[in-house]
Amino acid sequence: MKNKKFLVGLALVGGVAVGFSADVPTPDQVKQLKEMGILPSDVIVDEGNDYFHNLKGPNGKTCASCHGQDGAKLVGAYAKMPRYYKDIGKVADIDIRIKACMTKYMGFPNDKKFKKKFTKKYRVPLAGYVATLSNGMKINVTLDDPQEKELYEFGKKLWYQRVGGRDLSCAICHEIYAGYRIRLQKLGAPVRDKLYAHWPAYRFSKDKLWTMEDRIRGCYKSYFLYLGKKWHKKKDWVKKPPYYMKEIVALELFMKKAANGATIEVPGLLR
């Protein structure tokens, strides 16, 4: 698996990707990579597939033991997420839902150490794999539960909230100035253009598959700067919200609801 990734790096450096290093590869180039069998995002999703079927919890269960061979019972699930789950009593996004299954149903310890391992190792491949099971289906977030409605409103508030030492909000960059550039980076419109349809997405510039949790954390880290003495000394910034925070799920719910009707095509391929 490592080797495959290394190959991609080589292929990118070695010619296929030269000249567009700061850009998304053209469809032709993607096709070429696909034919060579080395689309890096596929490697990560394959890893998730492997965990899904073969990773046993301390109690011997695998994801497939409950959710079916090839995730048969999870087809279409991602199209409705984040949503409220009765068994855990809260609204969960894909990252949180999978973590809950592992600790609640597979016997993994619900402690800091496992949380860290989950976040770094299992989360992205599994989320990527489960999301692909809804490929070709339309996003359909319904907000039936009061908790979902409340969280959606909270997400909307966060979206428009001007805050921090840069007086910014998500909406300034991704709604008001969508289509403009920050330096050379074009600002997308996740809400208006239903961009959630291509998340989780693989980012060539980072050689990483990101879930929406990673993306939101990234934007908070890069673009919001908080007040406080000597904030410009990096270590005093409030850098980004930790994983699995309610605030993150709220923003996801807001953006995904806006993407209702869009056809899921993941993992997306981004700069």
Add this chain to the structure above:
Amino acid sequence: MKKIAFASLILGVGAIVACQAPASKAEQKAAKPAKKMSKEEKFRAALAKQDKYQKACSNEKQLVPEGIPLEQFKKDMLATIKYPKGGVVGDWKKGEKLFGDPKKGGKGKGNCYACHCGDPSIIACGNIGPSLRGYGKRGIDPKTTYQRIYNPWSIQPCSAMFRFGVHGILSPEQIAHVTAFLHDSNSPINK
């Protein structure tokens, strides 16, 4: 450094509570300095620091304040502006580094190239704000430029351009240097 920041945050919270009328039991409990704030708490505390003007701009229009009349808003913002001893026009060469150092690809403390083009040699420039090429030739009063950088909301409430002086991103002296960079006839902005 981190510890000092925590301490000042906690002291800050404590001081606010102390100035208010007797707090309820629950509030007193909440205000009790925690040993160490969790990352979640730190993030929420940072979000909660939104000031009343940011709040007024947090509506769906984003660029028009709600709840504070426009003229009042501008007046309040104007009152935040502090001026340096040496006047509002400083040293343009220092200003160039702050605006975005050409030797560092246009990066700098002010990071103005994120939103503006200026020096034609810096190609990686954003377009959220208007191009500032030739800005010094437009007959704009340097004092207005200084105000615009120190607190853009004094001219354009809720602008996407952040309040560099208010937040201490740039000091009054530094803003004077950037002002010079925008106005000096030798500056690449005006070449």
